[in-house]
Amino acid sequence: MSDTADDAVLPEARPDLEAAADEVDRLTERILQLREEYYGGNASTASDEEYDAMARRLEQLEQQHPRLRRQDSPTQTVGGRAETTLFAPVEHAERMLSLDNVFxxxxxxxxxxxxxxxxxxxxxxxxxxxxxxxxxxxxxxxxxxxxxxxxxxxxxxxxxxxxxxxxxxxxxxxxxxxxxxxxxxxxxxxxxxxxxxxxxxxxxxxxxxxxxxxxxxxxxxxxxxxxxxxxxxxxxxxxxxxxxxxxxxxxxxxxxxxxxxxxxxxxxxxxxxxxxxxxxxxxxxxxxxxxxxxxxxxxxxxxxxxxxxxxxxxxxxxxxxxxxxxxxxxxxxxxxxxxxxxxxYPPEEVHTKLENIVVSVGRTGRATPFAVMTPALVAGSTVRQATLHNQDIVKAKGVLIGDTVVLRKAGDVIPEVLGPVVELRDGTEREFVMPTECPECGTPLRPAKEGDADLRCPNARACPAQVRGRVEHIGSRGALDIEALGEVGAFALTQPAEPARPPLETEAGLFELALDDLLTIRVQVRDPETGLPRTVDGVPKLVAPYQKKNGEPSRAALDLLANLEKAKTQQLWRFLVGLSIRHVGPVAARALAGYFGSVDAMRAASRDELAAVPGVGPIIADALLAWFEVDWHQEILERWAAAGAQLATPGHPGPGAAVVEGGILSGITVVPTGALEGFSREGAVEAILAAGGKAGNSVSKKTDFVAAGPGAGSKLTKAEELGVPILDADGFRKLLEEGPDAVR
DNA sequence: CACCCTCGAGTTCA
DNA sequence: CTCGAGGGTG
Missing domain, CATH: 3.30.470.30 (DNA ligase/mRNA capping enzyme)
Known part of the structure; x- marks a missing residue:
């Protein structure tokens, strides 16, 4: 076995990668420059063919070495879109149906x-x-x-x-x-x-x-x-x-x-x-x-x-x-x-080698071991890693590091390690040992409750993995929907190589970010394969994701600041989701926001008052009380509010406000699924809620309607089984406008 | 108290 | 999509 600790501290010299990284940088800069010339109406300093060739070369390099892709890469803005939108739409004379499946x-x-x-x-x-x-x-x-x-x-x-x-x-x-x-x-x-x-x-x-x-x-x-x-x-x-x-x-x-x-x-x-x-x-x-x-x-x-x-x-x-x-x-x-x-046919199973088991920490602090495998082609895509959930599951599956393992995709989507091929062992395999300390901050791991299989890092405030995870979560679509704040952005803001103190030590400072903070950020370039920091002549290689070579702010920087400004006036429930309070997801957050109308009202509420909100019980109430008690949580709210975040719904009459009643869909549960023409996924849910209905995630006897667009899957099958009425996009629109009787 | 629903969280790749 | 767990109902 070669994946010993020695290999981990002595990265191989990779001249090819160094060269690739330099080329990516050069191409990125040059293309951005050319694009600016073009859009600025200036004479271009390169022919279209040259531009085209550079863009293709960059795309190719980024594909080979995904980690070298810079945040401001031009392939992310135009190249990506070009392939998907340049073809003219054609309406089929008759709808192209899909087929139901049996297994x-x-x-x-x-x-x-x-x-x-x-x-x-x-x-x-x-x-x-x-x-x-x-x-x-x-x-x-x-x-x-x-x-x-x-x-x-x-x-x-x-x-x-x-x-x-x-x-x-x-x-x-x-x-x-x-x-x-x-x-x-x-x-x-x-x-x-x-x-x-x-x-x-x-x-x-x-x-x-x-x-x-x-x-x-x-x-x-x-x-x-x-x-x-x-x-x-x-x-x-x-x-x-x-x-x-x-x-x-x-x-x-x-x-x-x-x-x-x-x-x-x-x-x-x-x-x-x-x-x-x-x-x-x-x-x-x-x-x-x-x-x-x-x-x-x-x-x-x-x-x-x-x-x-x-x-x-x-x-x-x-x-x-x-x-x-x-x-x-x-x-x-x-x-x-x-x-x-x-x-x-049953999902394809393949054999591949389990090279290592690595532990990662998520936004909630949970330490999750995952399998790192020799990339293998399964059911149409190349899989490199798969979650192993926790050490009990690693034990239950009986896999050792170095094993040949059976890999498949559950539901043809999520990679899953089934178990080892014991006959192929040669004695060099070794057992996985769950670390006792957080791999990112060194804090001793412990279960949330006695006897829990999952281990957590208790250092919620300062563990880099958790702060990064929470910041990323705030930017996600289900929370404040800050487009320029994804995985890469969250990393740059919370764990840059420079400055030593990151712009965000916790999410409290998110809305205080200024251009100057972004410009100073330097991120360590990492080897895409080993994930280890890369150096040039012993000096760590750094890039400035928010700054162009000439010192001006990059587009990523301007986008981020503009997005943050817009996010300050997002709906209250989105802020609640962004706070990463246990058990508070979009549904509970909407219920709470609708009832209380402001974070302050929630903070002032008693356990009983909180639990009185429909959909909120004693456990969620306790989670809220516990969250509000923590000092650095309070600080988040104070600093967000001081920076102009709107933590209250304007015009809300105050706690206990009568829930909007009498909507045309009052008392009706609708489950949207598939691509409903004219609605985004979120949009369909919003439309149902706005009409006073309930938007469900799963189909049951209590579901009144399933609104199904093309691409609908198991929910539609379930609805057919249960005899739940199914609407297409037009039927759904009719339901929203004229109510349930019009479509029944 | 025992169920059935529903929600939240974690998950992978093109 | 799947799992585990919270909330509500009978």
Missing amino acids: SREELDAWAAKVERDAGRSTVRYLTELKIDGLAINLRYEHGALVTAATRGDGVVGEDVTQNVRTMGSIPDRLSGTGHPDLVEIRGEIFFPVAAFDDLNARQAAAGERVFANPRNAASGSLRQKEEGKSPERLELMRDRIRRLRMLVHGIGAWPVGEIERATPVGAQSEVYGLLAEWGLPISTHFRVYDSIGEVAEYIKRYGENRGGVEHQIDGVVVKVDDLDLHVELGATSRAPRWAIAFK
């Missing part, structure tokens, strides 16, 4: 049983096909000619990628044959062939271009490129990549009722595929039609064991009712057809 044979059987019951038939023919892990695409043909190709987007509006789809060469500009409908939408999936993927990355690396994490990203990245402003060589490279993309079509969206049937006698999904092939469109060879769900299960099993044997990545199997009459009969819910289902 087991039992769920599959249950779905089939329901289909057969609803269809009133004892035998239904099923078509099975592989679910391609790529990009869903909608091809719009008018009178047989390709008009647009668009990504799925939110299901209603996608992005126009017609030019690149034409470049692919394998998608016909004109459908073959005759008698095409006036308008037809063909649905399919674009993917990057697995076989060509490694070669692609090799070429990308050789050309100094970005390397893709997986074929799906390669497909997405290739398709979402612009031709404009590229040199002839780069244009050819880009087109070469696009030509390697493949598409397989698997369905028809909008078509005028009866027109296709008139043109050709299709009565089944499998016949639709025949028709699509006749039109010259690429269809998969992997689909089959079966008479029983048992055979369907066989098909699923067969491909589950042979996921690598196909030209594209497989996400699962799609099972469709073959008979088109039944499609009409079974219909669709607001987001998915009832005549099709996606069988998802």
Whole structure:
């Protein structure tokens, strides 16, 4: 084993990284300068091509060494946005639905049983096909000619990628044959062939271009490129990549009722595929039609064991009712057809090496061990770390440092270490020992309560990890929503290399920050791999995140100050959330703010008064009383107020104010989920509350409505199970305006 | 007092 | 998304 203490104190010399860091600095400065020239209307000192090349090089370096990315990096403001907004929106003629999922044979059987019951038939023919892990695409043909190709987007509006789809060469500009409908939408999936993927990355690396994490990203990245402003060589490279993309079509969206049937006698999904092939469109060879769900299960099993044997990545199997009459009969819910289902294979498990177990301290002081692993590709993304929660769980999982471990993604999202592969041990593995002292401030760790598994650092006021965490929390979307105050900003303000005393020793001084404080800040550049400070000739390498080379304040500095000024007048509940009081999150904070109207009124309240607020019980009341008693907490409130933070709701009549009653949604609980068109996530909640309703987070029998947009997941499934009425964005709007009776 | 809901906190990556 | 725990209800 090499990860001994010696390695930790003697960082390897990394000349390549030093060079990269210098290059990042140089490029960042130069690009910012050029941008200023450009926006300032001055003559530019570089050509567009030079600018483009520098921006690409910077992006590439930052991708390779994420920690070198400077806070004021130009890639964060324009480059990032460019790729996501430059494509024109295209509205699909018919909404692109998604599919409901099943994860087991039992769920599959249950779905089939329901289909057969609803269809009133004892035998239904099923078509099975592989679910391609790529990009869903909608091809719009008018009178047989390709008009647009668009990504799925939110299901209603996608992005126009017609030019690149034409470049692919394998998608016909004109459908073959005759008698095409006036308008037809063909649905399919674009993917990057697995076989060509490694070669692609090799070429990308050789050309100094970005390397893709997986074929799906390669497909997405290739398709979402612009031709404009590229040199002839780069244009050819880009087109070469696009030509390697493949598409397989698997369905028809909008078509005028009866027109296709008139043109050709299709009565089944499998016949639709025949028709699509006749039109010259690429269809998969992997689909089959079966008479029983048992055979369907066989098909699923067969491909589950042979996921690598196909030209594209497989996400699962799609099972469709073959008979088109039944499609009409079974219909669709607001987001998915009832005549099709996606069988998802169990989350992929991979082996990787547990290199170390490191302990981090969060804003609440909890010391959490997490696994640091050799980066491994799991379910489409590269995973390096995963939480191990606490030492009991480390024990329970039985993992040793140096073990080969089984890693997966729970719910295909959160990485989870399942356990060790004991057979692969060679005796060099060692047990993890939970530290007894806080890794950041050295204070002895102890459980909050006797017998608690979680250890905490009791040094809440001064532990750098906790102050940093709290400052970051204040800036987060659920609290004061200070855009320029994220992880990096919180670090710079609380733990800079210079000055010795950070601008913020606690969050009390947040609203007192002045430009001069920011300008003096220097942050230590760290090695992205070891996390250790980097030095140049023995001198620590520092950067000034809030200052430009010429000494002027950087944009990050100006943004931060402007954001802070705006945050001073945020709603009272947001301040409460920002105070990191135990058990006080957005819901409890709203209840408290609505009842008391000011922090002062809360501070003056007795335990009983606090607990009288609906949603607040004795435990939260005690947590509040305890919080108010601490001197340095009082100081936070005093200094925030003195700096102009508005810790009271203007016009609030005072404690015990009647809760707003009589709203149109009074007594109604609505759970928003998915992307509701016209509402942000927060906006939907606000709208429900403003109408006097309750906004829920989870669906239960007590939920009156679920408002579901595209991308809704388990909540929607749950609502369907429980028979809770489901509204789309329009229904939701109607509910807000006209009340529950209008939509019931 | 025993449940059922709901809330809060921690979590990862593109 | 999941877990653990607080609040409220029967």
